[in-house]
Amino acid sequence: MITFEDVSKIYPGQSKPALRHINLQVDKGEFVFLVGTSGSGKSTFLRLILREYRASSGRIFVLGKELGRLHQWKVPALRRQIGTVFQDFRLLPGKTVHENVAFGLQVLGRPSAEIKRTVPEIIDLVGLSGKEDRQPEELSGGEQQRVAIARAIANRPKILIADEPTGNLDPQTSVGIMKLLDRINKRDTTVIMATHDQTIVDQMRKRVIELDQGNLVRDQVRGVYGTA
Numbered sequence: 642m643i644t645f646e647d648v649s650k651i652y653p654g655q656s657k658p659a660l661r662h663i664n665l666q667v668d669k670g671e672f673v674f675l676v677g678t679s680g681s682g683k684s685t686f687l688r689l690i691l692r693e694y695r696a697s698s699g700r701i702f703v704l705g706k707e708l709g710r711l712h713q714w715k716v717p718a719l720r721r722q723i724g725t726v727f728q729d730f731r732l733l734p735g736k737t738v739h740e741n742v743a744f745g746l747q748v749l750g751r752p753s754a755e756i757k758r759t760v761p762e763i764i765d766l767v768g769l770s771g772k773e774d775r776q777p778e779e780l781s782g783g784e785q786q787r788v789a790i791a792r793a794i795a796n797r798p799k800i801l802i803a804d805e806p807t808g809n810l811d812p813q814t815s816v817g818i819m820k821l822l823d824r825i826n827k828r829d830t831t832v833i834m835a836t837h838d839q840t841i842v843d844q845m846r847k848r849v850i851e852l853d854q855g856n857l858v859r860d861q862v863r864g865v866y867g868t869a
């Protein structure tokens with residue numbers, strides 16, 4: 642599903658690589674935590690998967706495509722198969738929960754009958770039934786993140802990338818969001834989540850990949866946040 646072959650990334654004008662000689666494979670249906678101190682390269686790793694940046698060297702394969710060889714005009718098609726969720730929710734202000742979730746599908750040109758059918762199902766899946774007509778600012782942080790997740794999975798992406806999705810949430814709300822991401826993963830979506838949340842990583846016992854100054858220093862099955 643995702644393969645990195647000796648991938649390095651040096652940002653323009655920088656001497657120190659943000660990622661160094663990364664080799665790894667993520668298979669279909671996996672749930673992977675990406676951990677590491679600030680600046681270790683987590684966001685860079687996620688952005689390479691989305692082809693927001695190109696690798697400086699090495700090869701990256703995502704969903705059967707080699708990203709270095711992918712024409713620019715094919716990048717939107719790649720991204721349509723990858724849902725994204727961020728720490729700061731990024732909802733459309735002034736639009737209801739229903740409109741926020743429907744928007745992405747409308748942009749993709751999905752038939753309105755399909756949108757009408759699937760949006761309530763997705764809102765139900767994320768536990769927000771009854772709140773379809775609320776505006777984002779009328780929701781708690783946890784609920785806003787549920788809307789963002791609903792929007793990210795509306796198109797049934799094969800991969801979900803989450804960059805610190807619980808970073809702005811209290812511990813109890815974070816647990817609810819993690820249960821939701823776990824449920825989405827079990828519906829056959831590969832999840833890659835960058836996080837600083839030790840409690841969550843230790844509780845979930847999923848694969849843990851640790852970066853340190855751009856190096857992959859740990860890749861652990863049913864791992865924990867830090868090595869003891």
Ligand SMILES: Nc1ncnc2c1ncn2[C@@H]1O[C@H](COP(=O)(O)OP(=O)(O)OP(=O)(O)O)[C@@H](O)[C@H]1O
Nearest residue numbers: 652653655659677678679680681682683684685686
């Ligand atoms: N656009 C950019 N231009 C130049 N350097 C960058 C750019 N983005 C990131 N970097 C550098 O690359 C390194 C890795 O950054 P990255 O954002 O990937 O780390 P991170 O692990 O996601 O950090 P955080 O946990 O704070 O989000 C850092 O040294 C950072 O300063």
